[in-house]
Amino acid sequence: MLETLKQPWPWYLAGALIGLTVPYLLLVGNKTFGISSSLRHLCAACIPGDVKFFKYDWKKEAWNLFFVGGIAVGAFLAATFLSDPNPIVLAEGTQEYLASKGITDTSHLLPAEIFSWEQLFTLRGLIFFVVGGFMVGFGTRYAGGCTSGHAIMGLSSLQWPSLAATVMFMVGGILMTWFILPYLLTL
Amino acid sequence: MEKTINKTPAVETNTDFEVRSLDTMCVNESQVERPWWDNLKYSAWGVLFGIVFFKAEIISWFRIQEMFRFESFHMYGVIGTAVVVGLISVQLIKRFNIKTVQGEAVVIPNKTFNKGQVYGGLLFGLGWAITGACPGPLFAQIGAGYSVIIVTFLSAWAGTWVYGYFRDKLPH
Numbered sequence: 001m002l003e004t005l006k007q008p009w010p011w012y013l014a015g016a017l018i019g020l021t022v023p024y025l026l027l028v029g030n031k032t033f034g035i036s037s038s039l040r041h042l043c044a045a046c047i048p049g050d051v052k053f054f055k056y057d058w059k060k061e062a063w064n065l066f067f068v069g070g071i072a073v074g075a076f077l078a079a080t081f082l083s084d085p086n087p088i089v090l091a092e093g094t095q096e097y098l099a100s101k102g103i104t105d106t107s108h109l110l111p112a113e114i115f116s117w118e119q120l121f122t123l124r125g126l127i128f129f130v131v132g133g134f135m136v137g138f139g140t141r142y143a144g145g146c147t148s149g150h151a152i153m154g155l156s157s158l159q160w161p162s163l164a165a166t167v168m169f170m171v172g173g174i175l176m177t178w179f180i181l182p183y184l185l186t187l
Numbered sequence: 188m189e190k191t192i193n194k195t196p197a198v199e200t201n202t203d204f205e206v207r208s209l210d211t212m213c214v215n216e217s218q219v220e221r222p223w224w225d226n227l228k229y230s231a232w233g234v235l236f237g238i239v240f241f242k243a244e245i246i247s248w249f250r251i252q253e254m255f256r257f258e259s260f261h262m263y264g265v266i267g268t269a270v271v272v273g274l275i276s277v278q279l280i281k282r283f284n285i286k287t288v289q290g291e292a293v294v295i296p297n298k299t300f301n302k303g304q305v306y307g308g309l310l311f312g313l314g315w316a317i318t319g320a321c322p323g324p325l326f327a328q329i330g331a332g333y334s335v336i337i338v339t340f341l342s343a344w345a346g347t348w349v350y351g352y353f354r355d356k357l358p359h
Binding site: 005008009010011012013014015016017018019020021022023024025026027028029030031032033035036038039040042043047049051053054062063064066067068069070071072073074075076077078079082088090091092093094097098106108109110111114115116117119120127128129130131132133134135136137138139140141142143144145146147148150151152153154155156157158159160161162164165166167168169170171172173174175176177178180181184 | 223225226227228229230231232233234235236237238239240241242243244245246247248249251252253254255256258259260261262264265266267268269270271272273274276277279280285287288289291293294295296297298299300301303304305306307308309310311312313314315316317318319320321322323325326327328329330331332333334335336338339340341342343344345346347348349350351352354357
């Protein structure tokens with residue numbers, strides 16, 4: 001049983017559980033699924049400054065912070081007790097492409113060649129951590145949601161603005177992956 | 188029996204409805220008062236969510252690369268299944284008028300279209316392919332012990348703040 005759980009879980013199981021988050025949140029508390037809002041609530045709670053956008057009663061949205069806290073705890077539990085000792089199995093094309101860029105370490109979920117503290121103070125590290133993170137935080141709020149709020153919650157409730165957002169997420173990701181990242185990886 | 192309170196908030200809540208509808212904030216926030224530990228039901232689901240994120244390798248930078256390179260079905264399968272399950276759930280809730288556990292009617296606020304979904308969406312997509320993580324996986328990666336992602340998280344936090352600061356000057 002434990003051995004089976006330690007294997008990577010299939011997409012349909014993960015997708016079903018993530019999809020069930022939508023009715024769970026709606027039915028236990030009339031909440032709509034969305035994760036990036038947590039960053040806004042953290043701004044409102046810790047550093048509202050004099051910004052109108054952060055002046056609201058964030059405590060009413062505290063459930064969202066409890067939710068993301070749970071995500072971190074869940075990932076910790078899985079990494080501690082259910083970790084798969086084998087390297088991640090990648091599609092052949094992706095593996096070959098990344099190897100051509102010097103990324104060959106697949107023993108972790110994130111490539112050790114990029115995601116380490118030693119890399120932080122390189123130009124590439126600066127882009128991957130600081131610039132990338134900034135774009136995620138700025139972009140999701142500008143778009144009014146992320147993969148959870150738009151792609152899953154929004155599409156589940158047939159909201160076409162969410163479809164527009166989801167299409168743009170994919171356009172951005174594809175542009176970066178095919179036209180910019182090849183250069184960034186070799187910095 | 189739980190007490191329902193009429194809407195006269197003590198603290199000035201955000202009355203800017205454009206802001207609210209833009210932001211998946213609860214426009215229809217429940218008026219039933221509940222103790223703080225009631226929020227643990229969200230933490231519990233978050234824990235399950237975090238385990239799934241880790242075990243299905245959704246928090247993996249490699250899986251996001253595969254997705255954007257169209258070389259693996261995995262992430263499309265995850266998101267596609269999630270949308271189908273969510274869609275069926277929402278339809279069932281609407282069709283049978285299923286109430287929340289507190290007995291309230293389920294309300295899903297409508298999102299209104301604005302240019303932010305285009306510009307912001309594009310910007311997020313570009314960042315997503317670099318970091319290999321949207322906001323949810325950031326929390327999971329940190330929890331799973333990838334401590335350097337704290338930097339990414341702090342930067343995302345700063346990005347949200349800067350957006351809030353310049354919000355009025357940006358096209359929407």
